[in-house]
Amino acid sequence: MNNRIREYRARFNLTQDELAKKVQVRRETIVFLEKNKYNPSLQLAFDLAKVFGVKVDDLFFEEEQGQ
Amino acid sequence: MKRSYLIFTVITLVVISVIGWIFNSSGSLPAFEILQFGVIGLMIVFAAYFGFTRLRSEKRGEPAEDEMTRKEMQKTASLSYYISLYLWLVILYVKDRILLDTEVWIGTGILGMALTFGIVWVIIHVRGLRNE
Numbered sequence: 458m459n460n461r462i463r464e465y466r467a468r469f470n471l472t473q474d475e476l477a478k479k480v481q482v483r484r485e486t487i488v489f490l491e492k493n494k495y496n497p498s499l500q501l502a503f504d505l506a507k508v509f510g511v512k513v514d515d516l517f518f519e520e521e522q523g524q
Numbered sequence: 525m526k527r528s529y530l531i532f533t534v535i536t537l538v539v540i541s542v543i544g545w546i547f548n549s550s551g552s553l554p555a556f557e558i559l560q561f562g563v564i565g566l567m568i569v570f571a572a573y574f575g576f577t578r579l580r581s582e583k584r585g586e587p588a589e590d591e592m593t594r595k596e597m598q599k600t601a602s603l604s605y606y607i608s609l610y611l612w613l614v615i616l617y618v619k620d621r622i623l624l625d626t627e628v629w630i631g632t633g634i635l636g637m638a639l640t641f642g643i644v645w646v647i648i649h650v651r652g653l654r655n656e
Contacts, residue, residue, distance in 0.1 A: 458655075474584065482590040483581050489592060494652025498591050 460517045463491045465509040480504040528588065531575035535568055556628075563635045570642045595653055596645070603648075604641040611636045 466476055466487075473491075477484040480501060489495035490505075497505070506513045542564055549557065578588040612633055619629050 474586075477586055478584075481587060483586045483593065484584070485577075486590055486592040489652060492652070494654065495592055496653070496655045501591060 458496055458517055459493060459520050460490060462487070462505065462516065465511070465516065466491075469509060476505075476508065479508050528575055528578040528582065531571055531578070535571050535575065538564065538568060560631065560635060563639055567635075567638050567642065570645075592653065596648055599653065600641060600645040600648055604637070604644045607640050607644065608637045611640060 462476075466473070471479075473484050473487045477487045481504075482501065486495065486497075486501075490497060502513050502517055506516050509516065542561065546553070546561075553561075582588050615629055615633050615636075
């Protein structure tokens with residue numbers, strides 16, 4: 458699974474620290490998410506989508522779709 | 525915050541015990557004990573890293589633990605437990621062939637388990653936690 462967290466974070470002018478605080482996780486978790494080294498729980502995926510005001514499937518997608 | 529301080533308290537107690545152990549050993553230390561001190565040293569560094577990252581997160585206003593750290597710990601614990609079973613099997617096999625005190629074998633097993641946990645955690649942390 459791939460994601461557009463880095464893209465949306467840049468669009469919303471948020472730092473990794475700020476995003477981490479908004480969704481109540483550690484900054485390291487955001488780093489791992491952006492590097493595609495961690496697949497989040499449904500709750501975290503929904504929380505992230507809520508911060509950016511998008512649907513979960515706008516933020517997360519299958520790897521083939523992003524290529 | 526309490527748990528972070530608990531980690532540092534345990535580290536301090538371990539360091540004091542190791543210093544006591546070194547001072548009580550008569551003469552020069554055998555190679556095997558030096559190896560044990562090395563492993564204990566590594567574990568202290570590992571625990572200190574955990575303690576500092578927890579404190580840093582708390583000071584930043586982030587949770588000390590989140591879903592990723594909990595998943596990492598769960599996966600590390602389950603995998604290192606599985607590997608430790610084989611470690612004890614190896615110790616059971618070797619103990620009849622090498623003459624050492626029972627306490628030394630037990631100590632080696634415990635240190636081996638701690639080392640296994642540390643190595644597994646590093647591998648999982650570097651590789652990441654993607655659904656496989």
